[in-house]
Amino acid sequence: xxxxxxxxxxxxxxxxxxxxxxxxxxxxxxxxxxxxxxxxxxxxxxxxxxxxxxxxxxxxxxxxxxxxxxxxxxxxxxxxxxxxxxxxxxxxxxxxxxxxxxxxxxxxxxxxxxxxxxxxxxxxxxxxxxxxxxxxxxxxxxxxxxxxxxxxxxxxxxxxxxxxxxxxxxxxxxxxxxxxxxxxxxxxxxxxxxxxxxxxxxxxxxxxxxxxxxxxxxxxxxxxxxxxxxxxxxxxxxxxxxxxxxxxxxxxxxxxxxxxxxxxxxxxxxxxxxxxxxxxxxxxxxxxxxxxxxxxxxxxxxxxxxxxxxxxxxxxxxxxxxxxxxxxxxxxxxxxxxxx
Amino acid sequence: xxxxxxxxxxxxxxxxxxxxxxxxxxxxxxxxxxxxxxxxxxxxxxxxxxxxxxxxxxxxxxxxxxxxxxxxxxxxxxxxxxxxxxxxxxxxxxxxxxxxxxxxxxxxxxxxxxxxxxxxxxxxxxxxxxxxxxxxxxxxxxxxxxxxxxxxxxxxxxxxxxxxxxxxxxxxxxxxxxxxxxxxxxxxxxxxxxxxxxxxxxxxxxxxxxxxxxxxxx
Numbered sequence: 001x002x003x004x005x006x007x008x009x010x011x012x013x014x015x016x017x018x019x020x021x022x023x024x025x026x027x028x029x030x031x032x033x034x035x036x037x038x039x040x041x042x043x044x045x046x047x048x049x050x051x052x053x054x055x056x057x058x059x060x061x062x063x064x065x066x067x068x069x070x071x072x073x074x075x076x077x078x079x080x081x082x083x084x085x086x087x088x089x090x091x092x093x094x095x096x097x098x099x100x101x102x103x104x105x106x107x108x109x110x111x112x113x114x115x116x117x118x119x120x121x122x123x124x125x126x127x128x129x130x131x132x133x134x135x136x137x138x139x140x141x142x143x144x145x146x147x148x149x150x151x152x153x154x155x156x157x158x159x160x161x162x163x164x165x166x167x168x169x170x171x172x173x174x175x176x177x178x179x180x181x182x183x184x185x186x187x188x189x190x191x192x193x194x195x196x197x198x199x200x201x202x203x204x205x206x207x208x209x210x211x212x213x214x215x216x217x218x219x220x221x222x223x224x225x226x227x228x229x230x231x232x233x234x235x236x237x238x239x240x241x242x243x244x245x246x247x248x249x250x251x252x253x254x255x256x257x258x259x260x261x262x263x264x265x266x267x268x269x270x271x272x273x274x275x276x277x278x279x280x281x282x283x284x285x286x287x288x289x290x291x292x293x294x295x296x297x298x299x300x301x302x303x304x305x306x307x308x309x310x311x312x313x314x315x316x317x318x319x320x321x322x323x324x325x326x327x328x329x330x331x332x333x334x335x336x337x338x339x340x
Numbered sequence: 341x342x343x344x345x346x347x348x349x350x351x352x353x354x355x356x357x358x359x360x361x362x363x364x365x366x367x368x369x370x371x372x373x374x375x376x377x378x379x380x381x382x383x384x385x386x387x388x389x390x391x392x393x394x395x396x397x398x399x400x401x402x403x404x405x406x407x408x409x410x411x412x413x414x415x416x417x418x419x420x421x422x423x424x425x426x427x428x429x430x431x432x433x434x435x436x437x438x439x440x441x442x443x444x445x446x447x448x449x450x451x452x453x454x455x456x457x458x459x460x461x462x463x464x465x466x467x468x469x470x471x472x473x474x475x476x477x478x479x480x481x482x483x484x485x486x487x488x489x490x491x492x493x494x495x496x497x498x499x500x501x502x503x504x505x506x507x508x509x510x511x512x513x514x515x516x517x518x519x520x521x522x523x524x525x526x527x528x529x530x531x532x533x534x535x536x537x538x539x540x541x542x543x544x545x546x547x548x549x550x551x552x553x554x555x556x557x558x
Contacts, residue, residue, distance in 0.1 A: 011357075012356070012357065012360065015357070015360075015361070016360065016364070019361065019364045019368075020364070023364070023367075023368050023371070062383045064383070067413075079401055083397045083398050083400070083401035084393055084394045084395070084396060084397010084398055084400065084401065085393075085394050085397060139519075144413070324411060325411055325522075325524075326411060326522050326523060326524045329411075329521070329522045330517075330521050330522050333519075333521060333522075334518075334519050334521060335519035335520065335521065336413060336519060336520040336521055336522070337520070339383065339386070339387055339390065340387055340390060340391060340394070340412070340413040
């Protein structure tokens with residue numbers, strides 16, 4: 001007779017077989033290396049994998065997001081920017097307004113794709129385990145989602161007509177039936193808060209918290225922009241803002257909006273170094289503008305509690321288009337993750 | 341049959357199930373951890389290979405005597421070195437050719453060994469002499485890229501004590517910046533020479549940075 005409370009060996013054997021079988025199946029799934037997926041899907045999966053893993057193992061989950069190289073051309077190949085790299089070419093047709101609109105659409109789509117891939121700024125991708133990734137917790141960490149180069153075959157006159165912000169405000173995302181701004185805020189806001197955009201060209205004179213003027217490279221012939229997602233964590237918004245001023249002066253001129261009940265609420269930052277003006281309670285999502293393509297460049301941000309399996313934490317996620325050069329990128333991104 | 345076994349007392353104690361499942365769980369976690377670690381390391385190596393391809397692509401795309409200014413994303417803890425065909429100390433991976441290599445820095449190894457290890461990736465280039473280095477402008481004196489490339493050999497002074505030279509080339513390796521951040525190299529190739537230079541932006545205050553003229557640059 002079986003001992004009371006004992007476990008039958010015939011119960012144990014199938015159980016062990018099941019566990020081992022599960023392990024073998026898991027092993028084969030891991031061996032697939034996600035090779036069958038498109039790069040975007042691999043990136044999304046890795047973002048979710050990292051965000052949902054316990055803090056202790058997050059550092060070991062690589063962020064498999066590869067920077068896309070997008071070439072906008074009328075017949076060239078962007079070899080000045082992308083020689084030796086795998087590119088996606090988009091042929092721009094028409095002249096003037098039509099070509100400018102196509103460029104704005106591709107840029108806006110790239111921003112939206114990046115925002116969505118990174119969990120709309122709500123996932124904690126670099127915190128808690130930053131030491132294991134050799135990251136400095138106090139500095140922003142970036143992922144460069146894409147680089148968009150405009151080939152010399154597209155004239156400067158066309159570039160001057162590109163207005164990404166206006167495009168995002170006045171055009172709908174195909175599958176949503178709502179404009180891009182609405183898509184960025186999950187339906188929270190549909191217009192820019194115009195009166196809070198201090199100056200059209202924020203490159204003009206931005207100042208950091210200490211009053212020092214933050215200047216950016218104004219190479220008039222810049223033809224490459226990077227779509228950059230950045231994230232910084234802190235329990236205090238003041239500290240986050242301080243870091244944004246310090247490392248991302250570009251953001252300082254932006255207006256942050258808090259979409260509550262469909263109405264845009266603001267203001268979050270004083271762009272001239274006076275620091276915090278007003279802080280709401282529910283988190284923030286916002287837009288702003290500064291120059292790119294000799295026109296405007298849009299940025300989107302989300303500040304609030306991150307969705308995480310571990311202890312809740314606060315932080316800000318920002319996404320912006322930045323001229324792709326050493327000075328501008330490194331000013332915003334002292335640390336970069338993902339694949340080049 | 342079951343009864344017979346049970347009669348002989350072949351049942352396991354109640355804790356056994358927990359111990360076995362825990363043991364198997366630990367093995368699976370160990371395998372998963374090992375896989376994760378490998379995936380991270382592999383990614384770094386993959387990025388290094390990709391960066392090498394990118395740099396090589398840019399160099400191949402350069403026309404003869406053209407100066408190219410290129411922006412790349414670095415890999416912290418890795419470095420770039422160019423080796424000439426005539427350099428007896430180049431890694432065996434380069435065989436009988438000139439090459440450029442991206443290798444993981446290791447304090448216990450010399451430059452050649454770093455590149456010869458599994459953490460070193462090399463690409464042969466069809467140019468007899470290839471050279472890499474960091475251009476440091478120590479004194480507040482401007483020098484243009486053109487002037488540098490007019491007679492680059494003049495600056496081939498390694499590891500000079502600070503203060504002895506206005507300009508000098510420090511080291512053969514181009515170390516990638518911290519935080520995997522962006523860096524810029526300037527390259528010029530002629531029929532028999534290739535120069536890959538990192539203009540040292542950290543060598544002094546902004547005011548002494550060399551001017552980078554727009555003309556003749558890619």
